[in-house]
Amino acid sequence: MAGLLGVGLSGTASADGMPRPGAQGAAAGPVTGRATFVCRGGVRVQVTLMTGAARVAFAGQTRTLSLVEGSTYRNSQVTWFTQDAGTAAMKNNLTGRLQLSGCRSV
Numbered sequence: 001m002a003g004l005l006g007v008g009l010s011g012t013a014s015a016d017g018m019p020r021p022g023a024q025g026a027a028a029g030p031v032t033g034r035a036t037f038v039c040r041g042g043v044r045v046q047v048t049l050m051t052g053a054a055r056v057a058f059a060g061q062t063r064t065l066s067l068v069e070g071s072t073y074r075n076s077q078v079t080w081f082t083q084d085a086g087t088a089a090m091k092n093n094l095t096g097r098l099q100l101s102g103c104r105s106v
Contacts, residue, residue, distance in 0.1 A: 037088060039103035056080050058100065
């Protein structure tokens with residue numbers, strides 16, 4: 001796995017970042033890895049990495065994000081990225097605030 005997130009996801013996303021049912025896009029390739037994280041507050045996050053994308057699922061929500069660089073994935077609403085000391089976080093792109101933080105692979 002590359003960094004904390006080394007897997008991508010097949011499919012495309014609607015404008016809100018949610019996957020479109022049955023949509024298969026060229027932007028994401030086959031699954032290359034999966035990881036489970038536990039973030040501050042005990043929030044469990046499932047990350048599925050694909051070539052060029054990641055699907056991040058937590059608290060009944062699923063976001064499909066495009067690879068930006070390294071282990072940073074983004075859509076119009078959120079960015080999932082690796083922080084110092086091997087932790088990951090999700091930032092709300094509109095407010096700049098961390099939505100999930102202190103996420104550690106389990």
